[in-house]
Every structure is written in structure tokens, then in C-alpha cells.
Amino acid sequence: MQPTVLLKDFKLNHTKIREEILAAFLTQSEPLSASEIKELISKNCDRVTLYRNLKIFTDKGILHQIFINNQETKYVLVTNQSQTKKHYHDHIHFKCVKCELLKCLTDQRIIIDDLPDGFKMTDANFIVFGICKNCNK
Numbered sequence: 001m002q003p004t005v006l007l008k009d010f011k012l013n014h015t016k017i018r019e020e021i022l023a024a025f026l027t028q029s030e031p032l033s034a035s036e037i038k039e040l041i042s043k044n045c046d047r048v049t050l051y052r053n054l055k056i057f058t059d060k061g062i063l064h065q066i067f068i069n070n071q072e073t074k075y076v077l078v079t080n081q082s083q084t085k086k087h088y089h090d091h092i093h094f095k096c097v098k099c100e101l102l103k104c105l106t107d108q109r110i111i112i113d114d115l116p117d118g119f120k121m122t123d124a125n126f127i128v129f130g131i132c133k134n135c136n137k
């Protein structure tokens with residue numbers, strides 16, 4: 001997958017910064033924070049431009065956000081485009097407390113069917129902290 005193809009697929013105008021942001025995700029398999037992305041792209045991209053583009057990508061469903069805590073948000077490239085945006089927002093995230101691995105567990109869905117009458121779920125953020133398979137050996 002090429003950044004330019006992704007931009008085209010999502011009907012976004014091509015800019016050098018957008019291409020660099022997507023290229024950063026395509027070369028890293030790990031979820032990235034805004035500051036990590038900033039390290040990977042050219043120095044002349046200011047924070048405002050970076051955040052604006054991250055928001056556009058998130059709104060379009062190219063990226064999805066993992067809220068780890070109030071200070072830390074990571075972004076993941078939605079690689080499997082056949083999965084609907086909805087699906088991507090209701091799965092569980094796992095964070096390893098030993099090696100810091102952060103993973104989308106897209107098969108582990110958050111299903112809440114007992115909300116009070118008249119309440120409707122539109123989004124969910126659920127993060128499980130623990131020990132990953134590698135650290136558990």
C-alpha cells in the first residue's frame with residue numbers, strides 16, 4: 001500500500017505532509033503517538049498541521065485512536081479496510097505493562113447490551129493492561 005493510493009482511495013487531496021504521515025504508519029507496525037509521528041516526518045511540519053491531519057485521517061477512518069490515558073493517545077492505521085468503522089471502534093486494546101506493546105484486539109469486541117433505557121452506544125474505549133504473550137514466557 002502506498003500513501004498516495006490511500007489518499008486517493010479516501011478522496012483526500014495530496015499534500016507532502018499527508019503523504020509523510022501515512023508513510024510513517026506504513027513503515028511502522030506499532031501504534032504511534034503524535035510526538036512519535038513528528039519524529040518520523042520532516043521538521044517543517046508544525047503541531048497544528050500534524051494534529052489537523054491526524055483528525056482528518058481519524059474522521060475518514062484511515063486511522064483510529066487508542067486513548068491510553070488522559071495524556072497519551074496513539075494512532076493505528078486501519079489496514080483492513082473491509083472492516084467497517086463501527087467494528088474498529090468497539091474492540092478491546094491491550095497494553096503490556098512490561099514491554100509497552102500496544103495491540104488492537106479486533107476479535108475481542110466490546111458488546112454492551114444492557115445500557116439504561118434510551119441510551120445508545122456510539123463509541124467505546126476499552127484498554128486492558130497486562131502481560132503479553134512474549135513477556136509471559
Ligand SMILES: [Zn+2]
Nearest residue numbers: 096099132135
Ligand atoms: Zn510484553
Ligand SMILES: [Zn+2]
Nearest residue numbers: 076093104105
Ligand atoms: Zn484498535
